Amino acid sequence: MDHARSPPRRRETRESPVGSSTDELAAASDHEERERRRTSWSASKNFTPRRKSREDRHLSESDSPDELAGDADEYWRSSRNSRSSHNHRRSPSPIDRPAGQSSPDSLSEDRLSTGDDENNDTPIRDDMSERSSTPIPLVAEPPAKPERLNYHEKFILQGHLRGVSAVQFSPDCSMIASGGADAAIKVWDTLTGRLIYTFEGHLAGISTLAWSPDGQWIASGSDDKTIRFWNVNTGRAHTKPFVGHHNYVYQIAFAPKGNILVSGSYDEAVFLWDVRRARVMRSLPAHSDPVAGIDVVHDGTLIVSCALDGLVRVWDTHSGQCLRTLVYEDNPPATCVKFSPNGKYVLAWTLDGCIRMWNYVESRVVKTFQGHVNKKYSISGCFGMYGAPDVRYSPPLCFAVSGSEDGAILCWDIVSKNILQRLEGHTDVVLCVHSGVINGKRLLVSSGLDKTIRVWEELPENEEALRDISDDTSGHGSLPNGVTPSGDADGDNMMTDAPPDPSATSTPAEDVMMT
Amino acid sequence: MNLSLIDPFILAQDYPDTFTEKLRSGHAACLKFNHTGDYLASGRVDGTVVIFDIETNGVARKLQGHTRQIQSISWSRCGRYLLTSSQDWKCILWDLDDGSRLRTVRFEAPVYIAELHPFNHLLFVASLFEDQPVLVDVTNKKPIKRILPSAPLRPPTEETDPALLAKQAAQDAKHSTCVTIFTAFGNHIIGGTSKGWINIIETETCNTIHSMRLCNGVVILLRLASNGRDLLVNSSDRVIRTVIMPDLSQLGINLDTASIKLHVEHKFQDVVNRLSWNHVTFSSTGEFVTATTYMNPDIYVWERSHGSLVKILEGPREELGVVEWHPGRPMVIACGLESGCIYTWSIISPQKWSALAPDFGEVEENVEYVEREDEFDVHPAEQVHQRRLDLEDEEPDAVTVDRVKEIDVDHDAFPVPVLLDIEDSESGEDIVAVGPGTMRRRTPAGGTQAEPEDIRANGSRGSGRNRRR
Numbered sequence: 001m002d003h004a005r006s007p008p009r010r011r012e013t014r015e016s017p018v019g020s021s022t023d024e025l026a027a028a029s030d031h032e033e034r035e036r037r038r039t040s041w042s043a044s045k046n047f048t049p050r051r052k053s054r055e056d057r058h059l060s061e062s063d064s065p066d067e068l069a070g071d072a073d074e075y076w077r078s079s080r081n082s083r084s085s086h087n088h089r090r091s092p093s094p095i096d097r098p099a100g101q102s103s104p105d106s107l108s109e110d111r112l113s114t115g116d117d118e119n120n121d122t123p124i125r126d127d128m129s130e131r132s133s134t135p136i137p138l139v140a141e142p143p144a145k146p147e148r149l150n151y152h153e154k155f156i157l158q159g160h161l162r163g164v165s166a167v168q169f170s171p172d173c174s175m176i177a178s179g180g181a182d183a184a185i186k187v188w189d190t191l192t193g194r195l196i197y198t199f200e201g202h203l204a205g206i207s208t209l210a211w212s213p214d215g216q217w218i219a220s221g222s223d224d225k226t227i228r229f230w231n232v233n234t235g236r237a238h239t240k241p242f243v244g245h246h247n248y249v250y251q252i253a254f255a256p257k258g259n260i261l262v263s264g265s266y267d268e269a270v271f272l273w274d275v276r277r278a279r280v281m282r283s284l285p286a287h288s289d290p291v292a293g294i295d296v297v298h299d300g301t302l303i304v305s306c307a308l309d310g311l312v313r314v315w316d317t318h319s320g321q322c323l324r325t326l327v328y329e330d331n332p333p334a335t336c337v338k339f340s341p342n343g344k345y346v347l348a349w350t351l352d353g354c355i356r357m358w359n360y361v362e363s364r365v366v367k368t369f370q371g372h373v374n375k376k377y378s379i380s381g382c383f384g385m386y387g388a389p390d391v392r393y394s395p396p397l398c399f400a401v402s403g404s405e406d407g408a409i410l411c412w413d414i415v416s417k418n419i420l421q422r423l424e425g426h427t428d429v430v431l432c433v434h435s436g437v438i439n440g441k442r443l444l445v446s447s448g449l450d451k452t453i454r455v456w457e458e459l460p461e462n463e464e465a466l467r468d469i470s471d472d473t474s475g476h477g478s479l480p481n482g483v484t485p486s487g488d489a490d491g492d493n494m495m496t497d498a499p500p501d502p503s504a505t506s507t508p509a510e511d512v513m514m515t
Numbered sequence: 516m517n518l519s520l521i522d523p524f525i526l527a528q529d530y531p532d533t534f535t536e537k538l539r540s541g542h543a544a545c546l547k548f549n550h551t552g553d554y555l556a557s558g559r560v561d562g563t564v565v566i567f568d569i570e571t572n573g574v575a576r577k578l579q580g581h582t583r584q585i586q587s588i589s590w591s592r593c594g595r596y597l598l599t600s601s602q603d604w605k606c607i608l609w610d611l612d613d614g615s616r617l618r619t620v621r622f623e624a625p626v627y628i629a630e631l632h633p634f635n636h637l638l639f640v641a642s643l644f645e646d647q648p649v650l651v652d653v654t655n656k657k658p659i660k661r662i663l664p665s666a667p668l669r670p671p672t673e674e675t676d677p678a679l680l681a682k683q684a685a686q687d688a689k690h691s692t693c694v695t696i697f698t699a700f701g702n703h704i705i706g707g708t709s710k711g712w713i714n715i716i717e718t719e720t721c722n723t724i725h726s727m728r729l730c731n732g733v734v735i736l737l738r739l740a741s742n743g744r745d746l747l748v749n750s751s752d753r754v755i756r757t758v759i760m761p762d763l764s765q766l767g768i769n770l771d772t773a774s775i776k777l778h779v780e781h782k783f784q785d786v787v788n789r790l791s792w793n794h795v796t797f798s799s800t801g802e803f804v805t806a807t808t809y810m811n812p813d814i815y816v817w818e819r820s821h822g823s824l825v826k827i828l829e830g831p832r833e834e835l836g837v838v839e840w841h842p843g844r845p846m847v848i849a850c851g852l853e854s855g856c857i858y859t860w861s862i863i864s865p866q867k868w869s870a871l872a873p874d875f876g877e878v879e880e881n882v883e884y885v886e887r888e889d890e891f892d893v894h895p896a897e898q899v900h901q902r903r904l905d906l907e908d909e910e911p912d913a914v915t916v917d918r919v920k921e922i923d924v925d926h927d928a929f930p931v932p933v934l935l936d937i938e939d940s941e942s943g944e945d946i947v948a949v950g951p952g953t954m955r956r957r958t959p960a961g962g963t964q965a966e967p968e969d970i971r972a973n974g975s976r977g978s979g980r981n982r983r984r
Binding site for chain 2: 212214217229238240255257258259260274275276277278281297298300301302313314316317318319321322323324325326327340341342343344345357359360361363365366367368383385395396398414415417
């Protein structure tokens with residue numbers, strides 16, 4: 001039944017409500033209600049720029065993908081007509097009212113068919129319509145996903161003398177720690193961009209750093225083979241360096257309780273450190289090539305490591321045993337791994353210019369993200385959340401973000417694999433990106449070989465949205481196809497508009513640097 | 516998160532079989548896991564309480580306040596507070612957030628066992644040496660002690676003969692309570708007396724509502740299983756009993772005090788050797804009963820469905836005292852009476868080699884290889900690549916965390932802060948071995964390298980005494 005309902009046929013149903021049997025109506029009503037709601041949503045949310053029909057298909061799992069590509073207004077009207085029987089029952093949402101009014105004839109037909117409706121009212125159909133027409137709060141139906149992110153450069157933090165290889169938000173996001181080839185660790189204030197501390201003590205460049213979960217300590221791994229701890233409250237270094245690796249420390253990560261630190265090194269080993277005693281607790285005979293990436297899952301039971309031999313291994317923290325090995329067939333060197341926020345997937349960066357999201361339980365690549373340049377450097381990134389904060393999306397909207405060797409930062413939607421935003425600003429390779437939230441504002445911080453750290457802030461799309469809505473009321477008939485280019489151009493303009501703003505705000509950081 | 520990857524056969528094994536680990540910090544006398552099993556509190560002979568981190572086997576905190584041997588330890592449900600009782604006539608309630616003493620309660624006698632109320636960390640029961648047990652409310656700085664009855668409940672009689680009444684009173688006076696514990700919801704207290712009686716006392720009124728004679732010997736230890744209905748009783752008649760209790764939360768609804776009945780399920784004993792038992796515990800699920808034996812280095816593990824002995828754990832060559840079962844894992848710990856070391860038994864799972872080589876699988880028997888129809892078809896590389904990319908059409912949810920918890924973890928365990936300067940908080944009394952036969956007092960600066968020896972010494976029998984000079 002649902003299959004038969006392709007768009008052209010639905011146009012025929014405009015005449016059918018009277019003639020068709022009530023049973024058929026009842027069966028169709030659920031499906032059509034969904035359709036109608038979706039169009040009302042796309043009509044109401046059409047201010048989100050750069051809409052692609054593909055997204056919607058993913059979201060609503062509809063079986064006829066071409067409906068949205070068609071003329072939405074006509075579709076809206078037709079489906080509304082066939083479905084109008086339920087409209088008088090349903091509490092109209094404030095947004096789809098003007099949409100309906102945009103075509104006066106649909107309104108009149110609306111009234112007409114309502115009269116029709118009363119005639120062939122049967123208990124069964126009534127029942128069905130009652131169910132589908134229960135007042136639906138706006139949040140219940142997942143609204144359309146935003147098609148792009150709206151991050152804008154907020155600060156440029158300058159102070160490092162050489163490339164900045166690692167940057168990370170503190171757990172409460174109030175501070176940013178960065179470390180680089182100049183062997184210095186700098187701690188910055190997220191809100192003002194001021195430099196708080198500079199920690200010096202490593203004898204060689206720093207490739208990685210990690211905040212302890214309580215936000216008190218920064219651990220840094222260096223090419224001098226040691227890991228050092230720095231206290232952010234006192235500004236002092238921990239007296240005991242973590243000595244044990246035979247070669248460069250490549251990446252480190254804390255277990256969620258902060259009692260264990262996991263480190264991967266150029267000496268091909270993964271060490272689990274007892275943080276309290278500054279001693280190696282366990283050594284994992286991990287790989288046969290330098291270990292480049294390390295991460296710990298949110299509950300601390302699993303560790304993932306990857307190495308330049310192209311293997312990604314998942315370890316049991318408690319027993320120290322390898323539970324899974326993931327390998328992509330061409331064995332491209334793997335340079336970074338990250339668990340997803342819920343720990344079900346592993347994101348792995350490889351030097352073939354791909355980021356793969358693995359379902360490690362089934363040893364299967366779920367998604368491949370492409371579009372960035374990654375041939376030479378260990379680029380790291382992370383996951384981030386997007387979408388309106390007060391809306392529950394299903395699944396929750398999540399993006400993967402990574403730097404690129406051409407100086408860009410790319411954000412991919414993890415479901416559609418589409419690039420949500422491409423942030424330009426760095427003038428050289430972007431080595432590290434990290435996401436965070438402070439005061440309800442979503443932030444990204446990035447660092448690269450151009451010696452700078454950049455803070456990006458997600459701006460609400462209000463001003464653009466308002467502009468778009470005013471456009472829409474005039475004629476949203478050209479909605480799905482028409483908006484895309486204009487929204488695109490809009491977004492790009494905004495990007496080029498941005499520089500005066502960061503340059504003004506970044507002055508404090510430069511001030512600090514001078515002192 | 517790791518459960519989906521671990522061999523189900525390993526997960527199915529529910530009791531430990533191998534001696535695995537040895538922990539040491541001073542001479543441990545009593546042990547207790549917190550409710551999630553992340554930390555182990557160990558009370559030492561010298562009165563220090565040491566919190567071990569089970570994940571790292573390292574010391575997370577040291578608490579100093581008692582001057583004599585620690586008798587019992589009780590964790591609050593949240594894991595932040597710890598009640599210790601000691602032979603120095605004191606109970607101390609500790610706040611593990613900063614290691615401070617929240618309350619100190621003094622008694623007129625050494626304290627046997629003190630236990631916190633399961634939901635209120637400011638209320639506890641304590642059984643005292645040759646004294647009446649007390650219910651202590653420490654909501655305010657000044658503790659409120661209420662004395663609990665030890666005498667068994669007598670059926671109301673019309674007896675008026677003063678001689679008989681005097682005799683009864685004299686008999687009642689001979690009862691002293693050796694152990695008191697709370698029931699699962701804390702509405703009742705179960706007491707065990709020196710005459711082998713079990714008393715159920717209402718927490719609110721401090722009245723005995725039920726009494727039952729269980730055995731002839733002294734009740735040494737009472738423990739409740741995690742389900743709150745199974746009671747484990749160790750008594751001096753060399754028999755361990757499991758007792759099934761009625762659901763006391765139904766009291767007043769469809770259970771009245773007259774119909775309370777305690778039913779003995781199993782009696783575990785060694786009939787041949789007439790062994791007596793030092794300390795007993797349930798397993799985390801209550802399926803197993805474990806006991807350490809007097810004058811014997813073995814740990815006995817019985818299963819409860821048939822009441823049969825399933826395992827005798829061996830390892831160290833010394834008599835073991837307190838035995839505890841990890842609340843989440845098949846892991847048993849016990850402390851040696853002589854050396855004060857903490858020994859652990861658990862399961863060692865072999866590394867699956869197929870986990871290291873993704874292209875291989877482990878098969879039980881030969882499998883006939885069947886070639887797929889298109890297995891060796893040659894396609895252009897980019898076509899294969901594109902097809903693979905097109906197949907990635909699912910909708911992964913990388914954010915939502917599955918809340919599958921089989922155990923009732925309705926609370927997030929309090930994480931004991933990670934102190935990087937843990938040595939600084941150690942007492943100056945720690946003695947470290949600097950060479951064969953030579954000991955010296957630890958100095959704050961020089962003790963760094965010697966630290967591991969303190970905690971995981973491979974000290975042989977008897978060395979514990981020598982070390983303390």
